Amino acid sequence: MPRVLVSDALSTTAVQIFKDRGVEVDYLPEIGKDKDKLAAIIGQYDGLAIRSATKVMAKLIEAATNLKVIGRAGIGVDNVDIPAASRKGIIVMNTPFGNSITTAEHAVALMFAVARQIPEANASTHAGKWEKNKFMGVEITGKTLGVIGCGNIGSIVATRAIGLKMHVVGFDPFLSESRAAELGIEKVELDELFARADFITLHTPLTDKTRNIVNAASIAKMKDGVRIINCARGGLIVEADLVEALKSGKVAGAGVDVFEVEPATENALFHMPNVVCTPHLGASTSEAQENVALQVAEQMSDYLIKGAVSNAINMPSITAEEAPRLKPFVKLAEVLGAFVGQVTEDPIKEVEILFDGSTASMNTKALTSATLAGLIRPQVSDVNMVSAPIMVKERGIILSEVRRDKSGVFDGYIKLTVKTEHMTRSIAGTCFSDGKPRFIQIKGINLDAEVGQHMLYTTNADVPGIIGLLGTICGSRGVNIANFQLGRDRPGGDAIALLYLDEPFPQDVLAELRGNPKIDSAKPLRFDVNGG
Structure with missing residues (x-):
């Protein structure tokens, strides 16, 4: 059960909304004025609901080890260090319409x-x-x-x-x-x-x-x-x-x-x-104070329980209605980014994300944020959908999005292309009716590969014996292959293999593969297929 701290005076009706939505809430309306006491307990909470008295600055955000969302009952967020919250991956919401x-x-x-x-x-x-x-x-x-x-x-x-x-x-x-x-x-x-x-x-x-x-x-x-x-x-x-x-x-x-x-x-x-x-009375009516309190409680509860994001300062909005449909594609986008992030060693200069077919009509800002989070997580482990766009911008990476009508056999898919100083790499994926992400193209080579937690990606020339080589090495060293997918651009051309494994690929077996003249490259991959 997610847990929220209300650190400023808020309507008791708003507190009840948290409870009714399945959120555990601690109502401590005076603690927001004591920054030391607040910092001592903030690590226990997933959400923080505030008005203007609580100052959420960098030091407090650093102590907020579990915090996922800050909700400001009101329009002004001057009392929140938004860049610091964004870098920590904390969503900052306000209530722009209540007053x-x-x-x-x-x-x-x-x-x-x-x-x-x-x-x-x-x-x-x-x-x-x-x-x-x-x-x-x-x-x-x-x-x-x-x-x-x-x-x-x-x-x-x-x-x-x-x-x-x-x-x-x-x-x-x-x-x-x-x-x-x-x-x-x-x-x-x-x-x-x-x-x-x-x-x-x-x-x-x-x-x-x-x-x-x-x-x-x-x-x-x-x-x-x-x-x-x-x-x-x-x-x-x-x-x-x-x-x-x-x-x-x-x-x-x-x-x-x-x-x-x-x-x-x-x-x-x-x-x-x-x-x-007058002493800053713009929002000072009983109706407005009640409205913003109820609104912030509803918004925070919707995010913590359903994943819906509304009125966020530093995150694309995701409505409660679109969240279930969007969720598998958010995971797909993150997996595509994670694949490229794990196999690309040179600094990335450009990123292009193509949304084809049904994905073009989805909330592409959220999908872009998820893609970028997966892309840079191999280098920055604590990145998420909130902080990723900021980190990409800080690194000077050029980002572009393309939307187009359905152009192939799939109802909709996402294609990620990145450019470095020396190469261009692309990968595409989609979600089937089961909601699970699948790779459908890598390096321009078509395939259909289920995504697993532990995988091995190899590249090689299209020559006989590769399947036997991979199977023999893995079998002799006790590496169980759950699934095996191959693809090539043309007979005798470039070929790839994706192995879905039960366990992480052993480093000594990896060294043996890389030493074989028939294997151009071999990279172990890990994907968080069960995460939100």
């Missing part, structure tokens, strides 16, 4: 509050003043709203703004014209958005490209009297530049829910008369 509506509503609320100076007017009225003339606001209707980042939250804000009779312009590098039309917004470049918007709202993650996206230079491009809302991430706005623009009147007001340093107990934006500040 989308709540955060979007908070952005709209801040927009109203800034437009009508509601917090200041409220404080003034509570103080017994009646300062109607002091709090002259502006209407929302008919104004242009610029949305930077038109993903889940940004698109909700856009539709709400359209309902308020605003004109919405949006900037997002991944926003297509068709999606913009569907939302009813006008897609523009960033500088045009700055120039046209009366209100600007930020809904983009904090990356190297978006950090400080609102600064003195971009503010100078904006309309005089613009109002800026940030419910996304601290660091998107250069706070000192915003302060100066507010003082000068270039920016008429701002609604800020997130800050460069949090908790923000001191900030230059505080106490400014035209700024509304």
Whole structure:
């Protein structure tokens, strides 16, 4: 039974979901604040469910010897060292949809509050003043709203703004014209958005490209009297530049829910008369907190029990429905990679993976990850589907995927081709109805070979006596052959043999084979045919 630790405060309903799904769960909501205690026990768990208090950095990940998945109840994963988790093969999930509506509503609320100076007017009225003339606001209707980042939250804000009779312009590098039309917004470049918007709202993650996206230079491009809302991430706005623009009147007001340093107990934006500040409340509604907790429990349980992957930061998604169909082909892909990885000694420069027929319509990202894991495992034993693509990229290996319609007798197959400085090697395989992987082509030579845990691969010229030679040597030395497959490219040309063995091939017998002039090469192989 998989075991999960919940190290931050999470809904008791979410804890029950783990139990109902067959996952053992320890609910210790305070331990996330004590990094030493957490590090001392984390090795016992397969999963870790967190909010924002638990910091999952490299030191903790190193201690997490059994950890397979980290689930963040919320959209932000700033408190997780994703590269370190990926290198360790740990899947990192978040819940990007659970608090989308709540955060979007908070952005709209801040927009109203800034437009009508509601917090200041409220404080003034509570103080017994009646300062109607002091709090002259502006209407929302008919104004242009610029949305930077038109993903889940940004698109909700856009539709709400359209309902308020605003004109919405949006900037997002991944926003297509068709999606913009569907939302009813006008897609523009960033500088045009700055120039046209009366209100600007930020809904983009904090990356190297978006950090400080609102600064003195971009503010100078904006309309005089613009109002800026940030419910996304601290660091998107250069706070000192915003302060100066507010003082000068270039920016008429701002609604800020997130800050460069949090908790923000001191900030230059505080106490400014035209700024509304809230303490990172974007996701702070009872509905949102419950939603993200339930979602992360369901996602983690589905992965630990069924192998389904959803909303992962560092792994292709695999739905619960496709996982059973995909599983045998994931194993096939891993076996193909393992074959090439064990027989290739030179550094690999290029990898091409061909998905033919039915495999082309499968989740090829997952299949590629499995292929790469098998390929480099002979050199890096602790690699898996999460860490393999990163390791391949770090090694500068060129990767390409090809999909094509059915081209042969098989409904679908996978072919792996690798190139080194001196050679090109390929292997193809498929799965039959029993779900077991089979080799169907090696070095362009057709064959049909069942995959076993222990195998021997030999190459030789197509001459008489090879079957007898292999059988005699193995039989005389007590090596039992469970299955024997041969193939050749043409009569008298290149030939190969695959022997399925009961036990690992003895090293002294291997030396004898390699010393025989009829055998060009002989390589023992091992495959994890029973692993997940």
